[in-house]
Amino acid sequence: MLFLPLRVLVLNDNFFQRTAIVNMVRRLGCDAVFDAASANHAWHVLCQVGPVDIVVCDLHKDGMENLDFLRRSALSGLVRSVIINNSLAEDVQRTARQLMPLLGLKMLGEVGSPFNINALSDLLMSYKNEPTPPAVSRCMNIVVSDEEVRVAIVEGQMETYFQPKVNLINLQVSGVEALTRWNHPRGGIVSPVVFMSTIERCELLNQLFFAQLEHGLHLQRQYLMHGQPLNVAFNLQPSQLSDVGLVSRIKETLASFKLPAAGVTFELTETGLVDASAECIENLLRLRLMGCRLSIDDFGSGFSSLRRLCQLPFNEIKLDGEFIQALDDGPRSRAVISSTIALGESLGMTVVAEGIETQDQHRELVKLGCVLGQGYFLGKPMKKQELVNWLQSRAPLRGSGR
Template sequence: MPVLPLRVLVLEDHHFQRTIAVNLLKQLGCDTVLAAANGAQALRTLHEVGPVDIVLCDLHMEGMDGLEFLQRAKNAGLVRSVIINSSLTEDVRRAARKLVPLLGGVLLGDVSKPLEINAIEPLLRHYLKEASTYQNVSACSIAIGAEDVRLAMAHQQMETYFQPKVDLRSGDVTGVEALARWNHPFSGLVSPAVFMPAVESCNLLNELFFAQLEDGMKLQREALKRGCFLNVAFNVQPIQLTNVTWALEVKSRLASHGLSGAGLTFELAENGLMEASSACLENLVRLRMLGCRLSIDDFGVGFCSLQRLCQLPFNEIKLDGEFVRTLDREPYCRAVVVSTLALGKALGMTVVVKGIEAQRQHEQLLDLGCTQGQGFLFALPMSCEPLLDWIEARSK
């Protein structure tokens, strides 16, 4: 088996379970596998040998429990991502899955005991695929400030990558989502998690967005030359829509490129809908009047009320990938997918499912009636030319 370039720490207080996990990770080819019986020992180990890519972490332990360890390790920059491995009840683990990101961690997944190879291997592959699209956030030591971001934009270092959305039945590409990447001259492709806080704090969201919009429209025009109509989706935050002329600027850009609003989708995270002001609503209505689609992103993990959902002019629901990762072993995930599909049908809204990474997930979603999806199973984010070549090759 090929070596996986991964450093993994197993934090497990039960000797037998710890031995199983270590042997399984070595069997999968992980380059370095460390082990600790408690949180304090794990911290000492990481301070001695340096950070790990993944910690396979039990939660309930004597002394320093898994949650305290994760908080301390993350604050010290010693852990890049987390896989929960616990025998706690599902409701407690579900709450812990919500807590890990709040502690500053990246949650790869949640697997039950005893650990099984078919549960852990897809999560390791996911980490490697994600890492392949940009440098690991923890590995990037550059300090990001307003001037850095402005210079990056001025020198066209901010690039737009596109991840396809597909018809789950036919495999046809139904659109793409535009994603920002910083092609740093020294650090390579840098994740938005590194530079977006600076973009937001320096009020550069619109500058970045309209640069992405230009890239998306150029992609559309090139796709049309190749006989392909391509809808492009962009992530937008409510604060951008507080300027009542925002949608009018979009209209102007469409006119200058000779394109229709039907080729654009704007995605707003569900949490953001709580902040939607009258100016925001006005812009959303104008976008719909232009023929653009509006999508509620990360649906199911935010706090938007159904009343708010019905008040706003959306025509797409994008279900968060969390509900797909454990679809085959957690009944509540299946119930959420089924309920969201029913809600979408009742409201006349398309439902797109994110985070599809395995063929089994694809098959299960088809069985449930899902028709639109996105995820690494189909394609990683790509720049313009590779994307067009990929689409062209699929259509032959």
């Protein structure tokens, strides 16, 4: 018998089906198996036993309560993935696959009726074999006060992580993206979703950004000393680009590290650029004139993508991860990806695919002609020393004695 160290909750209102599924899950080696007959019952079970890896859930025509349960448990960080245990119409299944990531859940797949133990085994194994993101707290019940955020920045609780950008053909690392995680004294590692709005409201974006910029430039300089360039990407918010002194300060910071502007990339989400001010556009132009790279992030998630490409001086497109996750859902996502790659080539822009989580996605993107990618399958976000060790294990620094 397989041994799968997974915690599984079976939510099904039919006693016989529920019992059969529970027995199958246990036969597959999952000893921590719980069951519930209703959404309310399932919530009480989670409150008693704690988080689970997978919910095997029935979404029938009266299953709106189960959707409410999935949303609530995902926001509370109590559920990670979902297996649907009834057959859905193709359009409903496609919509469910789009919805689950928006709720913060991974939809592993669907096991129809009659329930097939081999299909269930494959889905459980796919969860076990996929790279698991670090335990990032999504506990939305953490009340983030302005004072907590100020203290967090002063005391260095805001930590910089780096996620690799990788050439999909030869698997060489082309650069890294700097990301902020809050090492909260009560909530553990907290996602920016929880605290970035407070950071912006408290007008602390620049303080956080320039601390992150220095962390990234320290890493870049370490690699340049050994003859290895490493592009570092940083996220900028549109509100920061309205600051007329922003670019001058970035230029001074680069000069203090004696590093070229060409070694950094600034990523901006397209949705934040819908109403770009004159100051914002001027700062983008100044950054490009300095030699910095500009990347339009989450490309395809808004409605103004093409207009922004024509108006603003970007030289990189980051394709929204939802298109990558939907590769298995039919030809539409492939068509969007192929078109974006062709568009990037015609405009002389680099295209980076975000959110690559599986080997199959990697393989399909290579077939479609995508060269650069980012995601947990290629490399998770890491602290500086963890990243250095990871990079050295792949290709030791020249002159490092290794």
